[in-house]
Amino acid sequence: MTLLPTQKTPPKMSIADLTAVVYGPAKIGKSTFCSNADNALFLATEPGLNNLDTYQVDVRTWDDLLGACAELAAGNHPFKTVVIDTIDNAYKMCEEYICKKHGVDYHGDLAYGKGFSLVNNEFQRVLTKLAFMPYGLYLVSHAQEIEVDSRTGKYHRIVPTIPEKARRILLGLADMILFCDIETVMGADGKPATKRVMRTKLSLAYESGDRTGRLPETIDLNYNAFLRAFTGESEPSKDAKPAAGSTPSTGNTPVPPTVTTAKSKAQEEK
Numbered sequence: 378m379t380l381l382p383t384q385k386t387p388p389k390m391s392i393a394d395l396t397a398v399v400y401g402p403a404k405i406g407k408s409t410f411c412s413n414a415d416n417a418l419f420l421a422t423e424p425g426l427n428n429l430d431t432y433q434v435d436v437r438t439w440d441d442l443l444g445a446c447a448e449l450a451a452g453n454h455p456f457k458t459v460v461i462d463t464i465d466n467a468y469k470m471c472e473e474y475i476c477k478k479h480g481v482d483y484h485g486d487l488a489y490g491k492g493f494s495l496v497n498n499e500f501q502r503v504l505t506k507l508a509f510m511p512y513g514l515y516l517v518s519h520a521q522e523i524e525v526d527s528r529t530g531k532y533h534r535i536v537p538t539i540p541e542k543a544r545r546i547l548l549g550l551a552d553m554i555l556f557c558d559i560e561t562v563m564g565a566d567g568k569p570a571t572k573r574v575m576r577t578k579l580s581l582a583y584e585s586g587d588r589t590g591r592l593p594e595t596i597d598l599n600y601n602a603f604l605r606a607f608t609g610e611s612e613p614s615k616d617a618k619p620a621a622g623s624t625p626s627t628g629n630t631p632v633p634p635t636v637t638t639a640k641s642k643a644q645e646e647k
Contacts, residue, residue, distance in 0.1 A: 388589075392607055393457050393513045395589070398464075398547050400518035400537040401557025406573055406598050407462075410557070411515045413600035414458040420445055422466035432456070439474035439499075442467060446507060458513040465518050468543045471500045493542065501546045508550050516547060520556070535583040548584070553577065556585040557598055573598035 389395060393415060399407050411417060412431050419426060419433035420442060426433055436442050442461075449459060461467050475495045476484055484492030507514055518537035525534050535556065537544055548554060556576040564570035576585045577592040589607070596606050604610075 392604065394511070395552040396508045396514040396516070396550050397553040397555055398516045398518065398537060398551045399555045399557065400584075401520050402559075403519060405557045405559070407517050407557055408460075410575075410598060410600050410603070411458075411460045411462065411517060414460070414513060414515065416455055416457040417460055417515075418449075418454075418456040418458065419460045419462055420467075421462055422470065423463055426462070436467070436470070439467075439470040442470065443503065446503060449512070450506070450510060456512065458515065459507060459510070460515040460517065462515075462517040463519065464516040464547065465537075465539045468496075468500055468539055471503075472496050475499060497542050497546065500543055504546065504550055516551070518547075532581060534581060537584065548586075551586075552588045553592070554584055554586045555603075556583045558583070560595070575603065 399411060401407055408419075408426060408429060412419070412429050417431065419431050420436045421433045422436045422442075434441075434445050436445065448454070449456070472484055475492065476482060479487060479492075479495070481487055481492070484496050487495070504516075518539055520535050521538045522533050522535050525532055537547065539547065554577075558574055558576055559571050560574045561569050561571055575596045575598050576583060576594065577587045577596065578594045579586055591609070592603075592606050596602055
C-alpha cells in the first residue's frame with residue numbers, strides 16, 4: 378500500500394478551512410470582525426471583549442490554551458471558528474511555560490539559542506495542530522512600524538507586533554494576512570472622510586497577503602463584505618427586503634452553558 382497520492386488535492390473552498398492573521402491598530406475593530414465569523418469561539422488571552430457578545434474561554438496560561446485546544450480537538454461542540462485574541466499574549470504565555478518547565482526566569486538563561494528554539498518549537502507545534510483542525514483559525518495581533526534594511530536601502534513597514542521569529546511562524550501558517558487600516562476617501566459632501574478597510578495584497582508598506590487569490594486588494598472592514606469577496610457573491614441590493622416572517626441569521630448555533638460568555642447591549646470595536 379502506497380502513501381503517495383494518485384490525484385491532486387483540490388483547493389480548499391470553505392473559509393472554515395483557512396487560517397488568517399488579522400492585525401492592525403488598537404480599537405479599529407479586529408475583534409468585532411472576528412466575532413462575526415461562523416460559530417466563533419474566542420480564546421481570550423487578554424481583556425477587551427467585554428463589549429462584544431461572544432463565546433469565549435479566558436486563557437491566562439499556556440496550559441489553559443492547551444486544555445482548550447484538547448477540547449476543540451475532541452469535537453464535542455458546535456464551534457466552527459477559533460479566534461486567538463491576541464496571539465501576542467499567547468506567545469508570551471508560551472515563553473513563561475517553557476521557562477517554568479526548565480526552571481529559569483528567562484528563556485535566554487538556557488544554553489545559547491536553546492531557549493528561543495524551545496519556545497518557538499512549542500509555539501509552532503500547537504499552532505500547526507490548530508491549523509490542521511477542521512475549523513477556521515483567526516490569529517489577532519496589534520500593529521507596529523519597523524525599519525527594514527534591504528539591499529536597496531532602508532524603509533519602514535507595518536507588521537504584527539509579535540516577535541520576529543514567531544511572526545515568521547504565523548506568516549508561514551497563514552492563508553491570509555489581513556492588515557486593518559484607515560483609508561481616506563471623498564465623502565458625499567465633497568469633503569475628505571475616513572473608513573476602515575483591510576489590505577490583502579503584498580506591499581512594501583505593510584505585511585499582508587492572500588494565498589487564495591480570491592480577495593481584492595482592499596475590502597471594507599466588515600465580515601460580510603469579506604465573506605462576499607471570498608465567495609465571489611455580489612453585494613445585496615439596498616432595496617432588498619427579507620421574506621415576510623423571516624429573521625436575520627447570525628450563523629451561530631446554541632452552545633453548551635459551560636462556555637463563558639461576555640454580553641452587552643451594544644457591540645464596540647476592540
